[in-house]
Amino acid sequence: xxxxxxxxxxxxxxxxxxxxxxxxxxxxxxxxxxxxxxxxxxxxxxxxxxxxxxxxxxxxxxxxxxxxxxxxxxxxxxxxxxxxxxxxxxxxxxxxxxxxxxxxxxxxxxxxxxxxxxxxxxxxxxxxxxxxxxxxxxxxxxxxxxxxxxxxxxxxxxxxxxxxxxxxxxxxxxxxxxxxxxxxxxxxxxxxxxxxxxxxxxxxxxxxxxxxxxxxxxxxxxxxxxxxxxxxxxxxxxxxxxxxxxxxxxxxxxxxxxxxxxxxxxxxxxxxxxxxxxxxxxxxxxxxxxxxxxxxxxxxxxxxxxxxxxxxxxxxxxxxxxxxxxxxxxxxxxxxxxxxxxxx
Numbered sequence: 001x002x003x004x005x006x007x008x009x010x011x012x013x014x015x016x017x018x019x020x021x022x023x024x025x026x027x028x029x030x031x032x033x034x035x036x037x038x039x040x041x042x043x044x045x046x047x048x049x050x051x052x053x054x055x056x057x058x059x060x061x062x063x064x065x066x067x068x069x070x071x072x073x074x075x076x077x078x079x080x081x082x083x084x085x086x087x088x089x090x091x092x093x094x095x096x097x098x099x100x101x102x103x104x105x106x107x108x109x110x111x112x113x114x115x116x117x118x119x120x121x122x123x124x125x126x127x128x129x130x131x132x133x134x135x136x137x138x139x140x141x142x143x144x145x146x147x148x149x150x151x152x153x154x155x156x157x158x159x160x161x162x163x164x165x166x167x168x169x170x171x172x173x174x175x176x177x178x179x180x181x182x183x184x185x186x187x188x189x190x191x192x193x194x195x196x197x198x199x200x201x202x203x204x205x206x207x208x209x210x211x212x213x214x215x216x217x218x219x220x221x222x223x224x225x226x227x228x229x230x231x232x233x234x235x236x237x238x239x240x241x242x243x244x245x246x247x248x249x250x251x252x253x254x255x256x257x258x259x260x261x262x263x264x265x266x267x268x269x270x271x272x273x274x275x276x277x278x279x280x281x282x283x284x285x286x287x288x289x290x291x292x293x294x295x296x297x298x299x300x301x302x303x304x305x306x307x308x309x310x311x312x313x314x315x316x317x318x319x320x321x322x323x324x325x326x327x328x329x330x331x332x333x334x335x336x337x338x339x340x341x342x343x344x
Contacts, residue, residue, distance in 0.1 A: 029076050029236045032302050035292045036310045038068035038232065041092045042289060043318045044101055045263075048091065048108055051322060052267045057108045060137070061122045064092035066230075066262040069288035070195055071096050073235025074163055077243055081158050083131045085146040086165035088123040089195075089261075090135030093165070097130045101321035111328035117339070118331040140166060140173030143192070147179040150190035150252070161189040161246045169200025171213055180252070184220035187251035191242045192217070194254065195229070197261040202273040214256035222252050229257030230286045260286065 045063040052061050064071070071092040078084075086093050094104050099115065107114025107125050115125040123137040133149060136142040146164025153160035170176060171194055183190050194213050198205050205213075214224035223245065227238040235257065242253040260282045264271035271279075296302040 029073070029233065031233075031292065031296060032306075032310075034072050034076060034232050034236075035289065035296060035302075035307075036314065037072050037096050038289050038292065039311065040101070040314045040317065041068045041071065041095050043314050044095060044105070044321070045091060047318045047322050048105070049263070049267065051105075051109065051325075056326065057122070057267075058110065059121045059123075060088065061108070061267045062089040062265065063261070063263045063267070064089055066282065066287070067195060067197060067257075067259045068092055069232040069235050069292075070193070070229045070257045070259055073232040074193065074239045077236050077239035078163060079160070079243075081131075081153075081160035082243070083133055083146075083149045083153070083160060083162045084165075085133040085142045085149060085162065086135055087139070087142055087167060087170065088135050088137050089167070090123070090125065093135075094125060094127070094132060097127070097132050099125075099127050099130055099132065101317050102324040105321040105325040106328045109325040109328075110330065111325055112331045112335070113324070113328040117335055119335060119339075140170035140176050142166065143170065143173070143176045143179045146192070147183050147188060147190055150183060150188035150246075151186065153189050154186070159247060161191055161243050163191050163193060163243075165193045165195060167200060168194060168196040168198070168205050168213060169203070169208060171216055172209060177216075180217050180220045180222055180254075183252040184217070184222050187249060189246040189249075190252040191239070191246050192222075192252060192254045194256045195259055196256055197259050199261070199265070199274070201265045202269070202271075204273070212256075214254055217252070217254045222254055224254040224256065226256045226258065229259035230282075230288045230291070232288055232292055 041064055045065050048057060048061060049063060051057050075096045084093055084097060091104060095101060103115045107116055107118060107120060108122055110118040110121060112118050115127055123135045126132060126134040143164055143166055146162045149162035153162060196205060196213055200208050214226045217224050225238055228234045238255055242255055245253050262279060262283060293307060
């Protein structure tokens with residue numbers, strides 16, 4: 001190991017120690033842990049695809065394969081008080097926020113031990129405990145909710161920020177721009193994340209959106225930044241800056257994460273609107289997990305044996321989650337009438 005790399009490793013260890021001793025906020029990009037979390041998302045989604053093919057997951061199922069660096073990099077820059085809301089491609093956010101793989105998989109398979117008692121499925125899971133305010137099936141509908149969460153943070157004065165995800169296709173929804181206007185006008189602590197995976201369902205971004213996506217907030221005075229969403233370190237750096245901006249009372253920020261999904265829009269989408277060569281190019285040259293794996297080895301942070309141990313751990317977590325989900329009971333028909341009304 002070179003002296004420079006040795007010093008970097010020592011600085012990294014010192015910062016982690018400071019976090020653990022509460023001398024720094026709980027925001028730290030632990031690269032080995034980030035690699036483990038991205039791998040967990042990838043393996044979880046692969047197993048979900050298998051269960052879908054077996055008929056154990058019904059309805060819609062949108063996978064996050066390829067976009068793992070976005071959720072992980074953003075989450076590592078957040079604080080415990082922050083909230084998150086997203087659309088239907090939501091399993092990655094759930095897992096990195098600490099929701100259990102068992103509970104997420106059980107919900108996917110419609111079982112009582114799922115996060116929404118088997119009634120929400122892939123697109124509608126929530127965890128108030130983890131400050132995850134759900135995946136939402138209507139395109140762009142989560143953006144006003146995220147703006148409202150930002151208003152809640154400001155009203156309470158709790159120092160929190162709402163991280164609000166959307167796809168590139170959702171950016172053209174009217175309610176998104178109404179939200180931008182309100183958030184800018186009231187300087188709400190919201191960081192809007194555009195996950196630009198180049199396709200709104202089967203329509204290429206160049207065919208459905210005019211201009212640069214990250215600049216869509218300029219008429220409202222919202223700062224926008226374009227980020228390499230396939231590199232977890234770049235995502236983290238951009239997230240730290242954006243969250244600090246929003247948290248300081250300066251208003252919302254838009255981050256356009258340039259990323260790519262390997263699977264179709266959903267499990268029912270064969271993805272024939274793009275070439276196999278295009279998909280393979282991203283997998284072989286831009287994959288966020290492979291890129292970070294190479295960096296960990298090159299920088300002397302991990303060796304092959306340690307990485308294989310993590311792979312075994314992740315494989316077991318996912319296998320256990322699949323078993324847990326299949327052994328969890330179906331919800332009783334009476335569950336149709338629960339959690340639909342709060343009586344004061």
